[in-house]
Amino acid sequence: APGTACHFTGPLLRRMTAEQLWDSFLTLINPNPDMLNMTAREYLEQRRLAxxxxxxxxxxxxxxxxxxxxxxxxxxxxxxxxxxxxxxxxxxxxxxxxxxxxxxxxxxxxxxxxxxxxxxxxxxxxxxxxxxxxxxxxxxxxxxxxxxxxxxxxxxGKPFETIAYEPNRKVPIQAAPSAGMQAAGAANDEHTMAPGDGKIKTTKAEAAEAEIKAWSEEAMYYAIPRKQWRNYFRSRARQSQQWLRAAEIESPAPRGHFLREFGQSDREFIENSNSEASVPQALLLMNGELLPQIVDRYSQLMLAVGRARSADERIDAVYMAVLSRIPTAREKDLCLQAQDKGLTTVEDLIYALINTRQFIFNQ
Missing domain, CATH: 1.10.287 (Helix Hairpins)
Known part of the structure; x- marks a missing residue:
């Protein structure tokens, strides 16, 4: 409040890093943003074993x-x-x-x-x-x-010993589950262990079944009609491959990638990242591939907006998702004035909020 002493010694406003900004967009697109990049992890595991x-x-x-x-x-x-x-x-x-x-x-x-x-x-x-x-x-x-x-x-850490092979041997789950299984929860507390490396092996069929189960629960939560489930599953499969946290993406990202455009380090020098603004960044926010993904009917943001029952609730849902707060009375009044001028869709509001400084900066 005005006149109150601020005891925080750091800068009050700090522009988000490329990774923070990417993860912020990710939470608007992917309903399960914490899923792991299993393909990359399996590749690294194979290299380690080799x-x-x-x-x-x-x-x-x-x-x-x-x-x-x-x-x-x-x-x-x-x-x-x-x-x-x-x-x-x-x-x-x-x-x-x-x-x-x-x-x-x-x-x-x-x-x-x-x-x-x-x-x-x-x-x-x-x-x-x-x-x-x-x-x-x-x-x-x-x-x-x-x-x-x-x-x-x-x-x-134990001496090698030959043991008899037991095809139906059961052990408790102890390895990290797949992304789909994380979302669904471990419905079964037993799994077959492959001899040799002590890690749980999940077949492709089992992983696919776990993903379908998790996506079905999401579809029921967001009240998606059953006849649209196939399209929703297809969209979720694409999201799980393309929209992962920055920590799960190869670093440095390829040239031209969102992370590189917004200042991710190229790893050639220590602390080589930057948070400077540029024209390509503004163009990427206004005309890049992010906006179509954010306003996709099966994105996290649009699914949350779809649960709103009135225009006011839809505006509140957009503000909570993009800026983590509800709109002020003045902001709601501005939204109504914009609707009178032809900006009638929720997509217009989302576009405006994403391109504000309030979204790009941490307070």
Whole structure:
């Protein structure tokens, strides 16, 4: 209030960073803004596991050299067998051709000879397969299995031991759930564990089922007609892929991305971000791809506005979502005056509030 001492020693107004501004827009678009970027997390997890498997390069190199030596021993034997197999195949074709031209005992003898040649081809092929299988088993025993043992011991801190496989073994959920499961809540307290890494594996079908369940609950909460659920699910799937928190997006973002335009650091220097205003930023707020996403019928903001029952409630809902407060009497009066001049839609109000300094600054 005027005349009251302010004990806050920092600046009263501070322009939001690029990440804060992006997350502010995200909360207007995505009904579940805290969902994780599972694709990126799985990719990073695979890279981490790959690094851990070669944590002992000297031993890994020794194992690979042993496997390579085993493979090098194969070519001469395999080449000779392949030559014998080609000869037997040609001989079988020759006798099959003879059997097709003659009759009687000669036909029977030629057919028998062709069958013997075909049997020889199959026998040689089995021997070649056995040689390659032997080499592959060397790779498994010398490289893959030792790597898995070391990984198990490093992750669990326990000595590796062979256990009997139990396909229906159940354990309590302990890994981070998918985004859809976070929204839906864990409806089932058991899940199948994959042997080896100690992490819960959720199949694509189970993840999709959890997402559909979560989206169905959202659709019922926002009173979306059931015949529109398919369109709502399609929109939510797109939002879950494209509209994630800045912390879940690769940093630095690509050039031209909203975050880079609003001053995100390019990570080439320490503290390289900036919060300076620019013309491209103003153009992006006025004409960029954000506004169509915000006023989409299935965005968080429009779903909240759709629950309002009157014009005053719709205005209150927009102000609460965009500025985190209800409008003053004067602001409501200005909205009514704007409606008299043709700005009759909620989208016009949203556009105006997003482009105010009050939205971009933190007080």
């Amino acid at each position: 690094v851990e498997k070669v944590a002992a390069p000297a031993e890994t190199l020794k194992s690979i050299q042993a496997s390579a030596k085993k493979y090098q021993e194969q070519p001469e034997g395999v080449e000779a067998m392949q030559k014998l197999m080609a000869e037997a195949r040609d001989e079988a074709k020759k006798y099959q051709s003879i059997a097709a031209k003659v009759t009687g005992p000669e036909k029977k003898a030629a057919s028998t000879r062709a069958a013997e040649c075909n049997a020889k081809v199959k026998s040689i092929n089995r021997e070649i397969t056995a040689l390659y299988s032997n080499a592959r088993s060397t790779v498994m025993t010398e490289v893959i299995i030792p790597g898995q043992k070391k990984l198990f011991e490093k992750v669990t």
